[in-house]
Amino acid sequence: MGLKPATNPDVEATSIELSIDGKTVTAKDGVSLYDVISMTGKIIPAMCYHYTFDPFGSCGMCLVMQEGKKAPVRSCTAKAAAGMVIRTEGEDLFLARKKAVEKHLSVHPLDCPVCDADGHCELQDMAFQHGVTNLANAKQKFIPEDTRSPVLDFNMNRCIACAECINVCKDVLMIDALQFMKKGGFNQVVPKGDLPLNCEFCGDCLAVCPVGAITNKFSKYLYKPWQIKKTTTTCNYCGDGCQMYLETKDEEVVRVTSPLSWKNKWGDRSDTAKGHGGLCVRGRFGFESLDSQSRLVQPLVRESGRLVEKPWLETMHGLVDRFVEIKGKYGPDAIAGLVTARCTNEELYLFQKLMRTAFGTNQLDSSVRYGHMNFVLASQHAVGLGRTSNDWEDLTKAKAIIVIGSNITETNPLTAVRIKEAVRVYRAQVVTLDSAITNMSKLASHPFLIKPGSEGAVIDGLVKATIDLDLVDETVVGEHFQAFTALKKAVANLSMDQLTAQTGLASEVFGEIARIFAESPRSIILCAEGIVRRTNGYQNVLKLMDLAWITGKLGRPGCGVSTVTEEPNEQGAVDMGAASEFLPGQGRYDDPEVREHFAKAWGTELPPPSSRAHLVEILKRCRTGQIKALYILGENPLATLPASMEVRAGLERLELLVVQDPFLTDTAKLAHFVLPACTYAEKDGTFTNFEGRVLRVRQAMDSRGESLPDWHIMTALANAMGCQWDYESANDIQSEIMKLLPGYYNLGQPRKALPTSERYSSKGYATEVMERYQATAESKTPTRPFALFMGQLLMHSGKLSVQAAGLITIAPNTSKLRMNVRDLEGLGLQEGAKVRLTSDRGSLQIAVQADQSVAPGTCFFPEHFNEPPVKDLMTVTVDATTGVPSFKQMWVNVEPV
Template identity: 30%
Template sequence: MNVADMLLSYFREKQKQTQKEKVSDTQCPFCSVQCRMQLVEQTSVTRKTYRTVGLDNPTSKGRLCIKGLHAHQHAFHKDRLTQPLMKRNGEFVPVSWDKALSYIAEQIQRIQKEDGKNAMSVYGSASITNEEAYLMGKFARVGLETKYIDYNGRLCMSAAASAGALTFGMDRGLTNKLDEISYSECIILAGTNIAECQPTIMPYFEQAKENGAFIIAIDPRETATTKVADLHLKLKPGTDAALANGILKIIVDENLTDQVFIQKRANGFEEVREHLAGLSLSEIEEKTGVALKDIRRAAISFGKKATGMILTARGVEQQTDGSIAVRNFLNILIATGKIGKPGSGYGAITGQSNGQGAREHGQKTDQLPGYRSIENEEHRAHVAKVWGVEPDRLPRKGVSAFEMIQKMDQGEIKGLFLLCSNPIVSNPNARFVKKALSKLKFLVAVDLFVSETAKLADVILPTTSYLEDEGTMTNLEGRVTLREASKSALGEARHDWQIICDVANALGKEQYFSYSCAEDIFNELRQASKGGTADYYGITYERLRGKEGILWPCPTLDHPGTGRLFEQSFAHPDGRAEMTVVPNEPAIQKEKPCDEYPLYLTTGRVMAHYLTGVQTRKSSSLSARHFESFMEIHPETAKNLGISDQTLVQITSRRGSIIVRSRWSTQIRTDTVFVPFHWDESQNVNRLVEDKLDPTCRMPGFKVSAVQVEALDNVR
């Protein structure tokens, strides 16, 4: 061995001796499965590397998807905000926390003095912890004394939440634990692409198939999820309610209903039966584009099996009749008695990481903690007592997220406190949204990065990532888990809950926002939710550290949590479920193809990205998989329009245009194109979506728009 080789060997050995390894337990910050994982950090004299491994848990059993494996990349990204920023002469400059908070308080007080308490608004997130969601509601009602608060979960879960509450008397993501899926004999997956959006729970469905289950998928596209199904109902976008009517009519006509269950536990069946009798199956076949023989096969299969589950997601829900369409699928469950027993139940596949918990404790405009109603005097009194204020000081309900934006455009709302959300990309009619937010007198944004919306802000406050912020999260099955911090805050960044308290204190509300840690907030949340529908009182940090999560409701400290809902009764005062008549045609008409706009446009996700992409587009590994948006189009349709594969196209609706790259696919209907929603500006598909809202839950109709498509070379 020469001298050079000897020196190289020496330094390699020295590096091994000096290399340090640190292991941190955490949870994935992305989808609602909330996979447990470990971040392994290796530090040597030359570099620092990271790798992520899954941890065993009751939900995902140690599995991770591509997003979870690379989640740390955005947390350590060079563009992370580490100081408060204030806009001066159109440019952001770093300022101290004291200066930022003083300025925020001054501007809020000025607006509320000039324009009234309700001139300030709060826009929250379903990706924050339960503690922070709870504080957002308290901050709006006690800190700002405004009725205008809502959150981005309005665009995600509101249709399923309202349907569950109206039908069952309460809303929890799954009425059963996830592992019951494996033992269900027939499963309907309506408008959900679990294989790409929540891939770590796909093994439950694969196990169900191995056990002999018959799986029915309802989707205008063939996806990785529909490939698992035994039957794919490839319906026209927006016709889910009518398809459910067809399935239910055949179940009733073939005497496949559970009359004992209906008589004991349901209201409204006779009205539904009478309505169905007047419907034409041939008209439903024509309306949905699904062959009657396939509708019949789905109905007979589900009706004859002893157990069955129905799971819905955004494909059904993000429509102007999303709430009542979900209710029609719940009609099917109730009519067949497939609820409240092993292997039978409903699941709304939540999108955001804390989509369940964030909608339970006060961010919704009509809601107080524990799923209490802000219009109910008894509920107001309970929460006011916990908060130490008089009930009449609490504002009444305001309006939904998009309606708040409309009020910004109209000049009624003058200021906005925005937490971890990006509404100018995520909302429909996105150009209008940007215009409306630009009219505000004052906008403060709290975020990890300078998002597209944060660029409009007067002040941006730096928050902490999932690795740094401790708190509880509630996954899609209603399982509350504790995510403990594994890293210190980056630079001067502060936790969301600290920032909320800092702003409240700057406004002189210290007595209501004095917490030393996230656990203090959770203990107050427990009291506020006690006795409510979403009762967390029996859950404590100590109990969560000793368990892999507890499913709510959990009313006492010795309660084990509730794995299966509605075994004996539903949550309505009479203990019965409420069936409802659902028309084939929605009350709010959807756009339909015409000569000028001949194609349906529908939207959705890809596996590598999350929401508006603010975090995942900062991950080199994830961004490399999908660095730009695309339009999925059937080759036959593309040829008729003169569009080649992998070429730039312009998609135009009545609201505007975007430019993306074409992608030929035989997996989509010939009358439909698909574009994912993770990109901004000229690739933001939400620029094309109209802003009509579901009359029940105020959900925008993201899934159905009428568009024209042209090769970019042909655009003049």
């Protein structure tokens, strides 16, 4: 840490006074002088400065005069000290700054006309501001452009060596993919080792580049900034809810830019705890799905076995007739609905209202069921809060973070950046527990590799170690002594040796982790897909809650058990009641009071709670013929669930399958009606990110072809089914939600809700806990040697991102099984060799590739691709409590062919 303010949130820096332009200013000791000056509202030009990282001091623009020094000093690298007398303006400083600009200009090529940064270029601004008019001895560098990377082009002729890209990559993102290299007589920025750039491709270097030295390959030479319409919206890929600018020209998405840019370089370092404004590869380069040619532009209706394009009116007439017919013939429970959590809150709300009022069924579910529901239900059960209790700021300022079962840098890269900041700036201790060599484990202070599928046992061990080592918070457990005794008793049954054998962690390790967690003032457990998408997810989250509870971390500010979500609006889907157990606002569906409230508001009877069905149940009922009509909104169960779920059989048995999607998905190909929906760029609405922040989604362009926003289609459908909905915009729906759930939007801020363990630890805890700690105590000996995981890649998100040409260029489907090099050697395999992959469910032939992040004894295949259909090797375990199907892990044989 260089000159930035002392960033330990627990220590208040001493206050000093100094004089700036004759005014006395109070500042924190040790802060960069530049920050102090910019705090007073004065903006001194600086080209290599950005508040997110330490000052570098290469541009020579931020010169100020300090009393007692003859020459001007660089304010960014100078530390503010008490009693300094600083002058920031004056002819001499202006001339000195002008000289600095001239220095940069003199080796800059004359290519404003072709440069993409033109109009968004700091060098241009500075030259103009300082009135540079007559340069002497300008020369050209003639460095060839580096176009080897699939995403970024490096044109080092334009580089001013400000190192912002290098600094942001190294300091903020901790990826360190760029470096300076002296080449051809000039200091150039090159990818590490002058190899083709191969990094996480977050593009933050592109965002901070003040000139056009780093250019976006996807929008290269297309348009200039003044031609483009810029819309602030929320990213559609993961639950982080990053804000971004969608830049469009007419019907075309040109590029995506981030709030992080050289344009807003002034800020307080501590503000980055709420996010540094950057994006990840998906957000920045995954926009091509929006204006993809494969978008649906016309409703499709099945006619004699083929999907035929039909006008909207005809389609809707036919569709409504079929729905009315089925409802009349078989009753409302012959209809079910599935929705994706990529829809906006308004649409999710409308969806469940449509299902419950217009169709009169409670057979509905959303993609939250694939995992997040485990966390929601467990958290609600334990602490009464159906979402994570920690936000980004908590994560950043935590002193200890246990990352368990989460490849956070891949699934939620921007949340990972928060943890990175916690590590780098706040010196947090990070414990990673995963059965893969994740990127986070490379940065963590305590990285541990555990045996595949042993997450539950690890938690058992941690709880046991905490109790054994007496790390419990006496006051907290004292309040619920009975519960604690029960827990103690339950844990006593566990044998540490067995746990050690199961997990591959030494017993001291459990103690160490428990100690770190218990003794830190602010400690957070972050669990994600490795917990909630696997077997026993619900119980495992509860165990984590137990761990947090006994160490006194439950309900304490800045502490807690957190999760991240895969889809942008999973939290919103839960909050909007797009699940059979919930009504909007997370009221239980079977709670008569809540039912009464909504029945009154909607002016209709709600279907009885007994008819509820979740995803797995719906699919089963489709198979048994109980459900005759299925309304699928954006979901794609056929491509997501393994063959053992017999989704195809179920869908084929339906009398009416309606798919509403921007793309012709696998499921849509089976449908009787396919309704073209808009993407998030073409509609207004809100997303609720994993922290509970409600974020605005804004319309950036007109709907493509004949496609319509989902809420529009649903409103038309409901009205045709006899409802009286008069929503004319997403705003109307929003006002209805506001009336029903007062304070939900809360100006986009997560409502601070301190979870309480009161109810949890008092009622029936003892019986529950016994079961919980026995469940995983039984040891399971794998019958096959390799653990096959399916999971997310950094470049992809669900099945949506495969429609984005850019992301596919960066990370195409290699159709290869990723394995550890040691395993490959052990099996005597070369890269690309074919193997036979066998599980209990069947076998297939697949090529292999070496992957450093795959641990020995495991293999990995990305869940985004079904070619070859590795997913069909998976068995599905359905969680008894939450109905979450888990199918991401499997024991397999790998045999060379």
